[in-house]
Amino acid sequence: MAEQARYLKPLPHLDEENRPWWEALKRHELYLQQCRDCSAMRYYPRALCPECLSPHTDWILSNGRGKIYTFTVTYQNTAAGFREFLPYVLAYVELDEGCRMLTNIVDCAPEQVTIGLPVAVVFDDVTSEITLAKFRPAP
Amino acid sequence: MSLAGKVAIAGAYEHPTRFAPNKTMFQLMAESARGALDDAGLTINDVDGLCTTGVGMGWMGILGFCDYLNLTPNYVDSTAIGGSSFVAHTAHAAAAIAAGLCETVLIVYGSTAASQRFAIGTGGVAGGGEPCDQYELPFGPTTVGSYAMIAQRHMYDYGTTPEQLAEVAVVARQHAAMNPAAKYREPITVGDVLASRMVSSPLHLLDCCMISDGGGAVVVTSAERARDLKKKPVYLLGAGEAVRHTARGMRDFLDIAAAQSGRLAFERAGVSHSDIDLAMVYDSFTITVIVTLENLGFCQRGEGGAFIGGGRIRYDGGLPLNTDGGGLSSNHPGMRGMFLLIEAARQLRGEAGQRQVRECEVALVHGTGGNLGTRHSGATLILSNQAG
Ligand SMILES: [Zn+2]
Numbered sequence: 001m002a003e004q005a006r007y008l009k010p011l012p013h014l015d016e017e018n019r020p021w022w023e024a025l026k027r028h029e030l031y032l033q034q035c036r037d038c039s040a041m042r043y044y045p046r047a048l049c050p051e052c053l054s055p056h057t058d059w060i061l062s063n064g065r066g067k068i069y070t071f072t073v074t075y076q077n078t079a080a081g082f083r084e085f086l087p088y089v090l091a092y093v094e095l096d097e098g099c100r101m102l103t104n105i106v107d108c109a110p111e112q113v114t115i116g117l118p119v120a121v122v123f124d125d126v127t128s129e130i131t132l133a134k135f136r137p138a139p
Numbered sequence: 140m141s142l143a144g145k146v147a148i149a150g151a152y153e154h155p156t157r158f159a160p161n162k163t164m165f166q167l168m169a170e171s172a173r174g175a176l177d178d179a180g181l182t183i184n185d186v187d188g189l190c191t192t193g194v195g196m197g198w199m200g201i202l203g204f205c206d207y208l209n210l211t212p213n214y215v216d217s218t219a220i221g222g223s224s225f226v227a228h229t230a231h232a233a234a235a236i237a238a239g240l241c242e243t244v245l246i247v248y249g250s251t252a253a254s255q256r257f258a259i260g261t262g263g264v265a266g267g268g269e270p271c272d273q274y275e276l277p278f279g280p281t282t283v284g285s286y287a288m289i290a291q292r293h294m295y296d297y298g299t300t301p302e303q304l305a306e307v308a309v310v311a312r313q314h315a316a317m318n319p320a321a322k323y324r325e326p327i328t329v330g331d332v333l334a335s336r337m338v339s340s341p342l343h344l345l346d347c348c349m350i351s352d353g354g355g356a357v358v359v360t361s362a363e364r365a366r367d368l369k370k371k372p373v374y375l376l377g378a379g380e381a382v383r384h385t386a387r388g389m390r391d392f393l394d395i396a397a398a399q400s401g402r403l404a405f406e407r408a409g410v411s412h413s414d415i416d417l418a419m420v421y422d423s424f425t426i427t428v429i430v431t432l433e434n435l436g437f438c439q440r441g442e443g444g445a446f447i448g449g450g451r452i453r454y455d456g457g458l459p460l461n462t463d464g465g466g467l468s469s470n471h472p473g474m475r476g477m478f479l480l481i482e483a484a485r486q487l488r489g490e491a492g493q494r495q496v497r498e499c500e501v502a503l504v505h506g507t508g509g510n511l512g513t514r515h516s517g518a519t520l521i522l523s524n525q526a527g
Contacts, residue, residue: 050387071288075336090284100389
């Protein structure tokens with residue numbers, strides 16, 4: 001609990017719709033969803049396919065690789081948990097499986113970040129309950 | 140049923156304040172309402188419809204404002220889709236008037252964002268309860284960061300330069316110099332913009348709109364009634380609205396809501412791009428103007444950076460834009476759609492003084508609400524001093 005008290009950034013609210021996805025992240029597995037009826041891929045996870053409203057879903061394990069679609073180096077954020085760690089890189093990563101997800105680029109200098117840079121997932125266990133999928137330049 | 144020419148803006152008023160620490164939000168709204176009704180030659184007793192929303196207002200704030208002004212309208216709309224809301228309200232009010240639900244609608248906004256020190260662009264993004272928030276807020280998105288990611292991708296795909304972005308801010312300041320009410324009126328150069336501190340790359344401080352206090356209101360009524368009032372009617376010719384979001388992870392982020400809302404507004408108005416004498420386009424950030432003009436179809440995608448150069452968007456250029464100085468230099472009390480409407484009305488009536496656009500007959504107003512890099516709305520209106 002001491003660890004959670006120190007972690008000031010917003011944490012996701014888990015519910016019965018999203019819990020399997022977050023529990024998989026805690027096991028260091030990043031999943032996408034695919035509609036069993038119309039094959040549409042989707043990120044973030046949700047109970048029904050937005051294209052056809054089917055409740056039948058396959059969970060697709062991502063290989064955790066992709067490239068940077070776009071990014072910004074954030075120099076100003078007044079919110080607690082972020083203002084202490086400026087600058088940081090906010091980015092959309094396009095996964096090999098096709099979905100674009102908002103994330104942070106870590107483990108590299110902000111000036112090394114470019115669009116198109118190949119990246120690989122880093123599982124950041126930010127609390128004992130929550131793991132976030134961040135990315136770093138692929139080896 | 141077409142709305143073209145059936146409804147008009149009969150009154151418009153921009154509150155002169157840019158910093159009002161001794162006034163409340165509702166007071167600024169009431170003062171703005173009085174100004175717009177005076178402008179139209181109407182009284183509060185003529186109002187039978189009300190539209191409002193706000194950054195400082197609660198979920199049911201429209202009820203609180205009805206209480207404050209002792210209003211009992213026949214039509215209310217507090218559509219809340221960000222800074223574009225008042226542009227959308229105008230279309231909704233027009234539809235309601237044309238359908239006979241009400242006759243005279245007050246659309247009003249006020250905010251003390253500056254005196255209450257709201258960090259609108261660079262604080263944590265509000266909300267947190269919706270499914271999408273769970274996958275975004277942990278990573279620290281800000282409003283400026285969301286737009287900055289659009290700018291970064293635009294530069295990567297099309298070679299748009301920081302100098303081209305800066306030009307939007309430079310022209311806004313030139314216009315503000317001709318607007319006595321504008322907050323920032325000292326000239327700036329492209330070099331000044333590039334030398335200002337980086338807030339969220341590639342956007343510098345002077346690529347970002349300000350945060351001010353302020354208020355404004357417009358009164359919308361039937362064209363028939365507007366013709367008997369004090370001021371020259373500003374007719375609504377066409378309207379459109381749209382939203383864009385993360386699209387289950389498949390979003391093309393340079394396709395923005397303006398593409399859809401703009402197409403609808405042009406089709407419904409029956410006018411073409413060459414008919415537009417003035418564009419009032421939400422300038423939350425310099426990049427917003429460039430991608431909005433592209434998506435509205437004034438130029439091809441990727442050409443926006445070059446398009447805004449060479450004086451084209453100056454008040455005396457080929458496509459005068461944001462002649463009041465915009466959110467970059469005149470005012471930005473959290474949501475700016477209201478002031479797009481007011482400046483368009485001033486220009487179409489020939490009341491814009493030194494910055495008056497010559498022979499200004501048709502204006503396009505486009506509001507963007509929310510965050511281009513996650514979820515946003517777009518609302519477009521085409522207005523004219525001719526009924527069509
Ligand atoms: Zn489906």
